[in-house]
Amino acid sequence: MIKVGLTGGIGSGKTTISNMFKELGVPVYIADDAGKELMNTSAEIRQKIIQLLGEESYQNDQPNRPFIASKVFQDKNLLEKLNAIIHPAVAQHFREWFAAQSSAYIVYEAAILFEKGSYKDFDYSILVTAPKETRIQRVLKRDHTSREQIEARMNNQWSDEKKEKLADFVIKNEEIEESKKQVIHLNEIILKSAKNS
Ligand SMILES: CC(C)(COP(=O)(O)OP(=O)(O)OC[C@H]1O[C@@H](n2cnc3c(N)ncnc32)[C@H](O)[C@@H]1O)[C@@H](O)C(=O)NCCC(=O)NCCS
Numbered sequence: 001m002i003k004v005g006l007t008g009g010i011g012s013g014k015t016t017i018s019n020m021f022k023e024l025g026v027p028v029y030i031a032d033d034a035g036k037e038l039m040n041t042s043a044e045i046r047q048k049i050i051q052l053l054g055e056e057s058y059q060n061d062q063p064n065r066p067f068i069a070s071k072v073f074q075d076k077n078l079l080e081k082l083n084a085i086i087h088p089a090v091a092q093h094f095r096e097w098f099a100a101q102s103s104a105y106i107v108y109e110a111a112i113l114f115e116k117g118s119y120k121d122f123d124y125s126i127l128v129t130a131p132k133e134t135r136i137q138r139v140l141k142r143d144h145t146s147r148e149q150i151e152a153r154m155n156n157q158w159s160d161e162k163k164e165k166l167a168d169f170v171i172k173n174e175e176i177e178e179s180k181k182q183v184i185h186l187n188e189i190i191l192k193s194a195k196n197s
C-alpha cells in the first residue's frame with residue numbers, strides 16, 4: 001500500500017486539503033490529532049513532559065497547551081526534547097493504524113515532515129503552501145492567538161522554498177476550488193501509481 005506524507009506550514013491549509021482526500025475515500029491519519037490524544041491519555045508521556053517543563057504543563061491531568069506552546073516555540077532545544085517524547089509514540093500508533101488499512105493508498109498529515117527527515121518513510125510527499133501573510137491572516141481569524149505567537153511557530157518550521165525542493169507534489173492552496181482540482185488530479189496520479197506497483 002502506498003503511503004503519502006502531507007505537510008505544510010502553520011495556516012497553509014493542510015487539514016483542509018486532508019479533508020478533500022478523505023472526501024475522495026482515502027484513509028487519512030492526522031499525526032497532530034494522535035499527538036494530542038497521546039498527550040491526553042498516556043501517563044508516561046505526561047510524566048516526561050512534566051519532567052521537562054514543570055508541573056504547570058498539566059492541569060487536572062490534561063495538558064496545558066498554551067503553557068507548553070509558550071515554552072517550546074521560544075526554545076528550539078526544548079521543542080526538540082518535546083518532539084523526542086511525542087514523535088516515537090505517534091510513530092508506533094501510526095504503524096498500528098496503518099496495519100489495519102486496506103485501501104490503495106493512505107495519507108499521513110503532519111506538521112513537520114521534511115524538518116526531521118520523516119518524508120523518507122513515504123512513497124510520495126505533498127507540500128501545501130500559501131503566502132506567509134495569507135497564512136497569518138487565516139490563523140488570526142481561526143484561533144485566539146497573536147501574530148507573534150504564529151511567527152514563533154513559523155520560526156521553528158522550514159520555509160516553503162526549502163521544503164519545495166524535497167516535495168514530490170506542491171498544492172498551492174489559495175483559491176479553494178483550484179485546490180480541489182489539484183487534489184482530484186493527484187488522487188488520479190497516486191491511484192495509477194498504486195496499480196502499477
Ligand atoms: C506545543 C503544543 C502543545 C501546542 O498545541 P496547540 O494546540 O497550540 O497546537 P497544535 O498541536 O494544534 O499545532 C498547531 C500548529 O503548530 C505548529 N506545530 C506544532 N508542533 C510543532 C512542532 N513540533 N514543530 C513545529 N511546528 C509545530 C504546526 O504548524 C501545527 O499545525 C503542540 O503543538 C505539541 O505538543 N507539539 C509538539 C509535538 C508535535 O510535533 N505534535 C505534532 C505532530 S505529532
Ligand SMILES: Nc1ncnc2c1ncn2[C@@H]1O[C@H](COP(=O)(O)OP(=O)(O)OP(=O)(O)O)[C@@H](O)[C@H]1O
Nearest residue numbers: 009010011012013014015016138142173174175176
Ligand atoms: N484555500 C483557502 N481559502 C480560504 N481559507 C482557507 C483555505 N484553506 C484553508 N483555509 C482556512 O484557513 C484556516 C487554516 O486552515 P487549516 O486549518 O486547514 O490549516 P493547517 O495548515 O492545518 O493549520 P495549522 O498548521 O494551524 O494546524 C482554516 O480556518 C481554514 O478554513
